[in-house]
Amino acid sequence: MAEQKDTIKDLEALINEISTQVENSRPGYDASLKTVKDFRWLFDQESSKMNQAIFNSQTDQIHESCLKTIAVLVEILART
Numbered sequence: 001m002a003e004q005k006d007t008i009k010d011l012e013a014l015i016n017e018i019s020t021q022v023e024n025s026r027p028g029y030d031a032s033l034k035t036v037k038d039f040r041w042l043f044d045q046e047s048s049k050m051n052q053a054i055f056n057s058q059t060d061q062i063h064e065s066c067l068k069t070i071a072v073l074v075e076i077l078a079r080t
Helices: 011-028 036-055 059-078
Strands: none
Touching: 011 059, 036 059
């Protein structure tokens, strides 16, 4: 099981991290990613990496893979 931190970040700090990740990810998305279905495919890819990091207790990769997965979800939400 993944190691848990003793402290939990507050919501404002997490939202700031998510916002930064979304802004940094947008320029890097392929121009062919336009529809919700396109981003759903990317979500599958990113969430698979996140799940693997969690399952394998790769604590150094869990946070980053979660942020990338959430950024894709934000793109889906922005298009619905």
